[in-house]
Amino acid sequence: MNESLASRRDSGRFDFRLRGVVGVWLGHYTAFKGGWMIEMTGIILEPVFILAAVAFGIGELVGEVQTRDDGVSYAVFVAPGIVIGNAMWHSLFECSWGAFRRLQTNRIYDSILAAPVSMRELVLGEITWGATRALMTTAAVLAFATATGLVESPWAIGILGVGLLTGFMFGGFGLIAAAIAPSTHMLTLVFTMVATPLFFFSGTFFPVSTLPPWAQPLAWALPLSHPVRIARALAVGELYMALLWSLLYLIVATLIFFPIAVKLLSRRLLI
Amino acid sequence: MPLDSSKKFGDFSAVDGITFDVHHGETFGMLGPNGAGKTSTLRMMSGLSPVTSGESEIDGIDATSNPRSIRDVIGVVSQQDGLDPDISVRDNLTVYGFYFGLNREMANKRADEVLDFFGLKARGGDSVDDLFGGMRRRLTIARAFVSRPRLVILDEPTTGLDPNSRNQVWEQLAILKNSGVTVVMSTHYMEEAAILCDRLVIMDEGKILAAGTPDDLIRDQAGAEVAQVRPESGQRDSVQRQLKDGGHEATEIGAIFTVRGVNGNRADLSNISGARISYRAANLEDVFMGLTGRDLENE
Numbered sequence: 001m002n003e004s005l006a007s008r009r010d011s012g013r014f015d016f017r018l019r020g021v022v023g024v025w026l027g028h029y030t031a032f033k034g035g036w037m038i039e040m041t042g043i044i045l046e047p048v049f050i051l052a053a054v055a056f057g058i059g060e061l062v063g064e065v066q067t068r069d070d071g072v073s074y075a076v077f078v079a080p081g082i083v084i085g086n087a088m089w090h091s092l093f094e095c096s097w098g099a100f101r102r103l104q105t106n107r108i109y110d111s112i113l114a115a116p117v118s119m120r121e122l123v124l125g126e127i128t129w130g131a132t133r134a135l136m137t138t139a140a141v142l143a144f145a146t147a148t149g150l151v152e153s154p155w156a157i158g159i160l161g162v163g164l165l166t167g168f169m170f171g172g173f174g175l176i177a178a179a180i181a182p183s184t185h186m187l188t189l190v191f192t193m194v195a196t197p198l199f200f201f202s203g204t205f206f207p208v209s210t211l212p213p214w215a216q217p218l219a220w221a222l223p224l225s226h227p228v229r230i231a232r233a234l235a236v237g238e239l240y241m242a243l244l245w246s247l248l249y250l251i252v253a254t255l256i257f258f259p260i261a262v263k264l265l266s267r268r269l270l271i
Numbered sequence: 272m273p274l275d276s277s278k279k280f281g282d283f284s285a286v287d288g289i290t291f292d293v294h295h296g297e298t299f300g301m302l303g304p305n306g307a308g309k310t311s312t313l314r315m316m317s318g319l320s321p322v323t324s325g326e327s328e329i330d331g332i333d334a335t336s337n338p339r340s341i342r343d344v345i346g347v348v349s350q351q352d353g354l355d356p357d358i359s360v361r362d363n364l365t366v367y368g369f370y371f372g373l374n375r376e377m378a379n380k381r382a383d384e385v386l387d388f389f390g391l392k393a394r395g396g397d398s399v400d401d402l403f404g405g406m407r408r409r410l411t412i413a414r415a416f417v418s419r420p421r422l423v424i425l426d427e428p429t430t431g432l433d434p435n436s437r438n439q440v441w442e443q444l445a446i447l448k449n450s451g452v453t454v455v456m457s458t459h460y461m462e463e464a465a466i467l468c469d470r471l472v473i474m475d476e477g478k479i480l481a482a483g484t485p486d487d488l489i490r491d492q493a494g495a496e497v498a499q500v501r502p503e504s505g506q507r508d509s510v511q512r513q514l515k516d517g518g519h520e521a522t523e524i525g526a527i528f529t530v531r532g533v534n535g536n537r538a539d540l541s542n543i544s545g546a547r548i549s550y551r552a553a554n555l556e557d558v559f560m561g562l563t564g565r566d567l568e569n570e
Binding site for chain 2: 022023030035110111113114115117
């Protein structure tokens, strides 16, 4: 009937349309726009409360903390940790809890896949939205930290990129969790057993070197340790080559989580 | 738009070598009970479910090798509404346009068009959760039209709706039918198939048992009228024996024997005693019963 369509074949694994990803992202953006005032409390206020209390409250009781080259006040030390830890929370929540609602409760993924959107584009759209939220909250908290004098170097602008990458990495992880969770009840394990320990033990609130020697390699294996390390180096302006390993960790983990999420969601939805 | 395919889950054949052809502009139905393989068939046609063997083609596009291109040109209405409760009725349509690559202006335009056509204009700003059964379903069907599809696939469009809402949806589907759109639908309601479908196949256990127009199927398989034989109390066994001895093929469902007509004539049951006998027009349910010995609602 239509020759050009008849002779065309979807080109297997290379079949990819950016507009599929953009469509999924725009869907999220539409919902976000509708409730932006409430969203802002989570994006700005909540993390600012935490940062203010820890940096200016607890910070008053704590002395200097040794960074790689120098010593900084606890408030300066802890700020990038909270900024990036918070980026993790936002992306992870969106891509696990939010994704589970769309996947199971509201069956929205079924609707999206019934449109010409491939699973890979759906997953990338979801993760990109998670990363967008991570970027928004990173920008907001970073602005507060800068305004309150907790940022010492102009390199800190790079923390936006770190927040975005953190969002991509944990977005992929969150989707994997949503894809394998049989119920929201099980999904809470992502927060109790993953996000909370990561938030506290990834060099966010105290240096990894404070941990007992046996625990330090474990802390460096945790995915949040690496973006926190990069963000802190950027905030205080101490850049060194070893940070590239942390960057590599972030990128590799993201690239590993992505196809796993695609596979697991396909197994659940495309049968 | 031919389909010829099979679908296996492990050793279980959900769809076992079925073949049919849908013509442009017609409403084609698959009538069968739950588990007949209707949803699997529709999912294969939509490129959403890998086909174990065979092919499904729509306007020259093969669903097995082009699972996505096929969805450029069709609209899919699955059993679950899959509507987003976080955004308005209108935004549900606009956002669906985004998935097809429409820009905002175009998506909004299409959203307004289908809201209008489906009589949902006044509800555009409402939350999806404020829509009741029939309206909600209509929104789901409307959503499939945002992309102006060449073919629409409806999987059990009125399952789970109350009779009133079902009528509303049927009215809407009848309007669509008159507008010339090609529809492939599944249902386990014989009335729905009879009202909406130009042609249909009757499916059970992954196979097609019969195919044709509703009228032809009824005439060929059940005759013009069927007899309903209600045994008086204590007479069931006797009535069953009499029917058997008289050479009548009867299906017993509930406490009623249904006897289909022969060669287009109703069965002559004048010698049956101990039962109340009434006649009614044959329907697709009788066709299914004649083919399987079961009724459609039976699981």
